[in-house]
Structures are given as structure tokens and as C-alpha cells.
Amino acid sequence: MSADSNLSRRMLISSGTKALLSATLFAKGMEKMAQAKNPNKQESGTGTATVAPKTQQNIIKPGALKPQDRIALLCPAGRPHNPSSVNRAVAIVEEMGFKPVVGKNTLKIFGAMAGTDEERLSDFEEALNDDSIAGIFCITGGYGALHLVDKIDWMKLKANPKTIVGSDDNCHLLLAAYAKTGLVTFHAPNMDRIVSQQSFDSLKTAVTSKNLLGQVKSSYWNIDDSFDGTSQKKARSAEDKWQVNYSYAAVEGQAEGPLMGGNLTALGSLMGTPYQPPFRNAVLFLEDINEDHGVLDRWFTNLYLAGALGEISGVALGDFENCRTKDCFNMYSLEDLFGDRMKQQNKPCSFGMPLGQSARSLTAAIGVKVRFDAGKGTIEYLETAVS
Numbered sequence: 001m002s003a004d005s006n007l008s009r010r011m012l013i014s015s016g017t018k019a020l021l022s023a024t025l026f027a028k029g030m031e032k033m034a035q036a037k038n039p040n041k042q043e044s045g046t047g048t049a050t051v052a053p054k055t056q057q058n059i060i061k062p063g064a065l066k067p068q069d070r071i072a073l074l075c076p077a078g079r080p081h082n083p084s085s086v087n088r089a090v091a092i093v094e095e096m097g098f099k100p101v102v103g104k105n106t107l108k109i110f111g112a113m114a115g116t117d118e119e120r121l122s123d124f125e126e127a128l129n130d131d132s133i134a135g136i137f138c139i140t141g142g143y144g145a146l147h148l149v150d151k152i153d154w155m156k157l158k159a160n161p162k163t164i165v166g167s168d169d170n171c172h173l174l175l176a177a178y179a180k181t182g183l184v185t186f187h188a189p190n191m192d193r194i195v196s197q198q199s200f201d202s203l204k205t206a207v208t209s210k211n212l213l214g215q216v217k218s219s220y221w222n223i224d225d226s227f228d229g230t231s232q233k234k235a236r237s238a239e240d241k242w243q244v245n246y247s248y249a250a251v252e253g254q255a256e257g258p259l260m261g262g263n264l265t266a267l268g269s270l271m272g273t274p275y276q277p278p279f280r281n282a283v284l285f286l287e288d289i290n291e292d293h294g295v296l297d298r299w300f301t302n303l304y305l306a307g308a309l310g311e312i313s314g315v316a317l318g319d320f321e322n323c324r325t326k327d328c329f330n331m332y333s334l335e336d337l338f339g340d341r342m343k344q345q346n347k348p349c350s351f352g353m354p355l356g357q358s359a360r361s362l363t364a365a366i367g368v369k370v371r372f373d374a375g376k377g378t379i380e381y382l383e384t385a386v387s
Contacts, residue, residue, distance in 0.1 A: 054179070054276065054277070054278035054279070054280070055278055055280060056258055056278045056280055056281070056282070058182050059182045059183070059184055059258070059367045059368070060158065060161050060181060060182050060183045060184065061161075061183075061184050061384070061385065061386050061387040062135075062161045062162060062163045062164075062183065062184060062207075062386055062387070063134070063161070063163075063386060063387055064207070064208050064209065064210050064386040064387065065098065065134055065135055065163055065207045065208050065386075066134075066208070067097040067098070068097070068098065068099055069098050069099065069134040069135065070098070070099045070100075070101050070130075070132050070133050070134055071093050071098045071099065071100055071101065071133070071134065071135045071136070071137050072101050072103060072123075072126075072127035072130075072133050072135070072136045072137070073086070073089050073090065073093065073100050073101065073102045073103060073106065073137055073139055073191065074103040074106065074120075074123050074124060074127065074136055074137070074138060074139065075103065075105070075106045075114035075115075075120065075123075075138070075139050075140055076114075076120050076123075076124055076138060076144065076145045076148055076166075076169075076170055076173055077113065077114070077120075077138070077140065077141050077142040077143055077144045077145040077168070077169035077170055078112050078113060078114060078140050078141060078142015078143055078144060078169065079106075079107065079108070079109055079112065079113060079114040079115075079140070079142070080106065080107065080114070080139055080140045080192060081140075081192075083107060085139065085140065085191075085192045086102060086106055086107065086139060088191070088192070089137070089139045089191035089192065090102065092191055092194055092200065093137065093191075095200075096200075096203075096204045098134075098135075101127075101133065103123035103126075103127070104122070104123060104126075105119040105120060105122065105123050106123070106139060112142055112143050112144070113142070113143060113144035114144070117144070117147045117148065117151070120144065120147075120148060121148050121151050121152070124136070124148065124152060125152070125153070127162070128152075128153070128156045128157055128160070128162070129156065131160065133162060134162060134163060135162055135163035135164070135165065135207065136162055136163070136164045136165070137165045137166070137191055138165065138166030138167075138170040138173075138190045138191065139190060139191045139192055140168075140190050140191070140192045141166075141167065141168025141169045141170055141190050141193075141357075142168070142169055143169055144169065145169045145170050145171075145172040145173050145266075146169070146172045146266070146269055146270075148172075148173070149172055149173065149176040149270075149273075149275045150274075150275075152173075152176075154176070154177065154180035154181050155181075157177060157181055157183060158180075158181035158182075158183065161181075161183050163186065163207050163386075164177055164183070164185045164186065165185075165186045165188050165203065165207065165363075166186075166187075166188070166190055167187050167188060167189055167190055167193070167262065167263060167287075167356070167357050168190060168263055168266075168289065168357060169263070169266060170190065171187065171262040171263035171266035171267070172266045172269065172270065172275075173185075174186070174187055174262060174366055175262065175266065175267065175270055175275065175276075175277045175366070176270065176275035178260075178277055178366050178367050179270075179274075179275050179276060179277045179278070180274075180275065182367065183367070184365055184366060184367040184368055184385055184386070185365075185366045185367070186203070186206055186207060186363050186364070186365055186366070186385070187261075187262045187285075187355070187363065187364040187365075187366055188202070188203045188206070188361070188362075188363040188364070189203075189356075189357050189358075189361050190357070193357050193358075193361075195359045196359040196360065198359070198360055198362070199359060199360070199361050199362070199363075202214075202361075202362040202363045203363045205363075206363035206365060206385055206386075207363075207385075207386065208386075209384075209386070210384055210386060210387075211384065212381045212382075212383070212384060213363075213365060213368075213381045213384075213385055214362075214381075215378055215379065215380055215381075216316075216353055216354065216355065216362055216364070216378065216379040217247075217354070217377060217378050218247035218248075218316075218350055218351065218352040218353050218354075218376075218377025218378070219245045219246075219247065219352055219354065219377075220245070220246060220247075220248075220352045247350055247351070247352055247376070247377025248335060248350065248351050248352060248377075249348070249349065249350040249351075249374040249375050249377065250335065250338070250339030250340075250342050250343060250349040250350070250351070250374075251339075251342050251343055251345075251346060251347060251348055251349045251374060252348065252374050252375035253314070253347070253348035253374055253375070254314075254348060254371065254372065254373050254374070254375075255283055255313035255314030255347070255348050255371075255372045255374075256281075256283070256313065256369065256370070256371050256372070256382070257280075257281040257282045257283050257312070257313045257314075257369065257370070258281070258282050258283070258366075258367050258368065258369055258370070259282070259283050259285060259364060259365060259366060259367065259368055259369075259370045259379070260277055260278075260279065260282035260283065260284055260285070260312075260366060260367070261282075261284045261285040261286050261366070262285070262286070262287065262364070262366065263286075263287060263288055264286045264287065264288045264291075264296060264299050264300065265288055265291065265295075265299060267286070267299070267303070268298075268299035268302050268303065271302060271303070271306050271308070272306065277366075279308045279311040279312050280311050281311070281312070281313050282311070282312050282313065283312070283313055283314050283315075283316060283370050283372045283379070284308075284312045284314070284315045284316070285315075285316045285317075285318055285353060285355050285364060285379075286300075286315065286316075286317055286318060286338075287317075287318035287319050287320060287355055287356030287357065287361075288320050288323055288356075289319075289320070289321045289322060289323065289356070289357050290321070290322045290323065291320070291323045292323070292324070292325065292326045293323065293324065293325045293332065293333075293334060293337060294325070296320070296323060296334065296337065297337050300337065300338060300341060301341070304341060304345075309341070309342075309345050309347070310345065312347065313347065313348070313372070314347050314348035314349065314372045314374060315338070315342055315347065315348070315349045316349075316350060316353045316355070316372055316374075316379060317334070317338055317349070317350065317351040317352070317353060318353040318354070318355030318356040318361070319353075319354070319355065319356030319357065319358045319360070319361060320334055320356070321356060321357060321358045334351075335351055338351075339351075348372060348373075348374035348375075349374055350374040350375070350377045351377075352377060353377070353379070365381070365385035368381060368382075368383055368384075368385050369381075369382045369383050370382055
């Protein structure tokens with residue numbers, strides 16, 4: 001090989017080394033710039049957030065509803081099973097002393113949804129734009145509310161706050177509303193799931209009373225046996241002569257912060273989006289319905305990997321009606337599934353809260369400051385939910 005060719009090879013190697021060194025230095029410089037812009041970013045694989053955590057909103061409280069206030073009855077998600085479900089919702093709202101206004105598209109059909117996205121959005125926007133409408137109550141859950149969160153003009157809601165009530169798939173709207181505006185929203189059974197005096201009274205009180213809401217107390221009485229994955233049969237009836245109320249805490253302790261959460265599936269779907277609610281120091285409550293334990297484990301693990309469980313102050317688990325291990329026998333209950341993770345986090349965690357979509361479910365005010373005692377299984381409101 002000639003001296004010229006050896007020289008050329010040395011020059012190429014030298015040039016390549018310089019290029020590699022330059023690229024490495026450039027990449028490290030870019031990484032430092034990114035870290036300076038986002039100091040909360042953590043190394044992957046640690047189970048902590050990879051994005052900057054959201055700060056809590058300055059909350060806005062809707063005005064207390066008054067007799068004869070006009071309430072929009074909407075279906076942002078699924079279509080009611082039948083027209084009588086809408087009539088029943090009308091009767092419930094009238095029984096509360098309000099004037100129901102049924103959305104134009106509540107009985108439309110588009111797959112499982114109450115009309116197309118545009119039709120369901122039209123009903124929601126009409127309620128937002130109508131100054132005579134004081135509240136929006138969701139008739140039923142199902143599927144489709146997530147399609148609307150990026151289409152709603154949330155600044156209109158912020159400028160003209162209204163009482164928003166719902167659960168299940170509609171929890172997407174409750175959490176998005178709080179994330180974008182700071183408005184307190186109300187997690188309660190949808191109108192077609194208000195099937196007891198307790199859930200009726202709790203909802204009416206939550207949206208009308210300027211007093212502190214009542215204590216939420218953990219109790220396993222009348223919870224489905226399927227809560228721990230054993231069956232779909234109902235627990236013993238309230239007429240049984242011998243009863244015992246108790247609570248179970250995977251991790252005892254106390255926590256304070258804004259009440260946050262709702263449907264676990266909906267919450268998981270919003271993670272990483274602009275509609276993800278803030279978790280910093282929040283007391284997180286979770287519920288779900290008709291879901292497999294394995295799927296719930298994925299959603300809960302998602303909260304862990306996203307860093308949410310590291311930010312919250314405690315977790316209160318509500319009703320998981322008809323949630324179980326499907327198609328196989330598995331002794332790993334929801335208490336094990338959630339409890340083991342919270343023991344790792346060493347944060348207060350208790351089960352059996354009457355929050356969710358069942359007949360015993362109470363209304364929860366999202367964004368309102370509470371005190372949570374896992375050992376006693378209680379949530380105490382520290383401020384009012386309405387203004």
C-alpha cells in the first residue's frame with residue numbers, strides 16, 4: 001500500500017473521530033438544554049414521571065343550584081338503552097326541584113353512541129352557550145365522551161361556570177373540565193344509575209348545599225361479592241339481622257389535598273394528554289365497572305409508570321362493581337393488586353369507599369380539598385363544593 005493511501009486512511013479516521021466527537025458533544029448539549037427546560041424529567045425505568053408534573057389549578061366553584069334552575073340532560077357518550085331512560089332522568093331532575101332540558105340528540109344512534117361526535121358536541125355546546133342552563137347532568141355512560149374533549153371550548157365554561165355531573169365514560173369530561181379550567185365537577189352515578197334514595201340525596205345535596213359535604217365512610221356492606229373476584233352474586237341483603245361494617249387499609253395514614261380521580265379507565269385514557277388532571281398532593285379516588293382485573297392492573301400500573309402515584313398523597317378505592325378475573329380462577333384480588341403497589345409507594349390506601357356507580361355511591365366533588373384517613377376509612381371535606 002502506498003504512503004499516499006496510508007495518509008488518506010489516517011485522514012479519514014481522524015475526520016471520522018472528530019465528527020463522532022462533535023456529534024456526541026452536540027447530543028449532550030441538546031440533552032442539557034432539554035433538562036434545563038424540563039428540570040422534572042427523570043431517567044426512564046425508575047417508575048417516575050418522564051414529563052413535568054402539572055400544578056394544581058386555582059379552583060372555580062359553580063354556583064349552588066336553586067329550585068327551578070334549568071338542567072341540560074345530555075348523552076355525551078353512549079345512547080340510553082331505551083327512551084324511557086330519558087323520561088326517568090327527567091323525573092329524577094324534576095324530583096330534585098329543577099327544570100330538565102333534554103338534549104336534541106340524546107336518542108340518536110351512531111354505533112354505541114348517542115349520535116355522531118358532531119351531534120353530541122352540538123348538544124354540549126348548546127348547553128354551554130345558553131346562559132339559562134345552570135347545569136349539565138349526564139344520562140348514561142358507555143363510550144364516546146373522550147372523542148369530545150379536544151373539541152369543547154373549555155374557556156366558555158371557565159367564563160360561565162356550570163355544574164357538570166356524571167361518571168363512567170363521562171368522567172373524561174369531568175377531569176378535562178377541571179384540568180383546563182379548574183372548575184369543580186361532580187362524580188356521581190349517571191341518571192340511569194340513580195337507583196337509591198342515598199345516591200339521589202347525595203347528589204342533590206352536593207349541587208345545592210353551601211355547607212360542607214358529609215363524611216365519606218368506608219364500608220363493605222352491600223358491595224358485590226365480585227369486588228374481590230369471587231362471583232357476580234350480590235352480598236347479603238340489608239335485612240339480615242347480623243351485620244358488621246368495617247374497612248380495610250393496605251397502608252394506614254392520613255393525607256390532605258384536592259380530591260381527584262373517578263373512573264380508572266377514563267383517567268388512564270387521559271394520561272399524557274393536555275386533559276390529564278394534576279396529581280400533586282391530591283387524594284386520589286378510583287372506581288370502575290364491568291372490567292377485568294388484568295385490565296385494571298394495566299391502568300393502575302400506567303399511573304405508577306407515569307409518576308402519578310408518586311405525586312399523590314393517598315388513594316381511596318371505591319366500588320368496582322362486577323369487576324373480576326374473567327375466564328379463569330385467580331385469587332389475586334383488587335385489594336392485592338392495588339394494595340401491593342401502594343405498599344411500595346408507602347402512601348395511605350384504603351378500600352370500600354361508597355364512591356362509584358353502584359346504588360350506594362355518594363357524589364364526590366373533584367378539586368375540593370379533603371382530609372383522608374386510611375386507617376379509619378374516611379374522607380372529610382375541608383371546604384364547600386359550590387359557591
